[in-house]
Amino acid sequence: MRYFIDLAYDGSAFHGWQIQPNATSVQETIENALAVIFQQEMPIVGAGRTDAGVHAQQLIAHWDCKGKIDVAQLQFKLNNMLPAEIAINSIYQVKEDAHARFHAIAREYKYYVSSKKNPFQHQYSYYLKRELNMAKMNEAADILKKYTDFKCFSKSRTDVHTYNCKIEFAHWEVEKELLVFTIKADRFLRNMVRAIVGTLIEIGLEKMEVEEMHQIIKSRNRSNAGKSVDAKGLFLTKVEYPETILI
Structure with missing residues (x-):
């Protein structure tokens, strides 16, 4: 099943959205938290890439999960695990082919x-x-x-x-x-x-x-x-x- 994550972040502490070597990114930070919760790698795809220092009041990312999940509980867990600079606004299920980047209008x-x-x-x-x-x-x-x-x-x-x-x-x-x-x-x-x-x-x-x-x-x-x-x-x-x- 595919889910969208609606999130916000203060970009001051991160080297942009996208994962890159030897630098802390927003994407990597969220993926690490999901991996702890689900006990397996959980790659996510963002709607776009923000550069180092750029902030987001809303960025959407998608990821796939086997079976239905309790989105309210997952949101609560993620917000407890993630640093203060990242907040999960909401999580919701979308159609299997929904793409955070390519379907954004x-x-x-x-x-x-x-x-x-x-x-x-x-x-x-x-x-x-x-x-x-x-x-x-x-x-x-x-x-x-x-x-x-x-x-x-x-x-x-x-x-x-x-x-x-x-x-x-x-x-x-x-x-x-x-x-x-x-x-x-x-x-x-x-x-x-x-x-x-x-x-x-x-x-x-x-x-x-x-x-x-x-x-x-x-x-x-x-x-x-x-x-x-x-x-x-x-x-x-x-x-x-x-x-x-x-x-």
């Missing part, structure tokens, strides 16, 4: 920029002393929805077969002392959101013109876009699936 990220030095925000936002022109940033963000090829915002060394993504929402807004950028698409490339935010900040600082966004995207050249901002301000906030995967 949308993903949403938020990036937080702090306009005021705050010791309680320094691990979860990018502190920027200079004032930003948010109107220009939102004008440039709207341009993103006109394109589908985002190679210019992708890491050069990546194993993807296509750089196409359909962005359906991209917008900045003010939340108290924070500037928050929300972006939603069917998929994202590695480093894509952080590169987009870095480029929009360059426009907000008026180091670039809004119309340059067209040229950057059309160039398909990473060096033409802005620098990637710090990982600590980035949160994966939502992963959406069709209801047809549910039982």
Whole structure:
């Protein structure tokens, strides 16, 4: 039987989601806990990979288990075993062919920029002393929805077969002392959101013109876009699936 795990984590303590040698990852930490509970290896597959330092308010992963399980009891056990930086929000059964990565129809990220030095925000936002022109940033963000090829915002060394993504929402807004950028698409490339935010900040600082966004995207050249901002301000906030995967 296949189950989805809905989880959240503080990425500060981990070297990203994906298992890798000589580094602690979220995936490995959860797999180790499942292995203790079930007394066998329990590989899990995530909806995507977050880089080192990136946080998640919601990430979905799937794994297979022989027979039906008490999901409430498993959630309780996992939350007791896992470190404080990881929380299991829910566990539920899905159809046998449901895939956490390939069946996701949308993903949403938020990036937080702090306009005021705050010791309680320094691990979860990018502190920027200079004032930003948010109107220009939102004008440039709207341009993103006109394109589908985002190679210019992708890491050069990546194993993807296509750089196409359909962005359906991209917008900045003010939340108290924070500037928050929300972006939603069917998929994202590695480093894509952080590169987009870095480029929009360059426009907000008026180091670039809004119309340059067209040229950057059309160039398909990473060096033409802005620098990637710090990982600590980035949160994966939502992963959406069709209801047809549910039982």
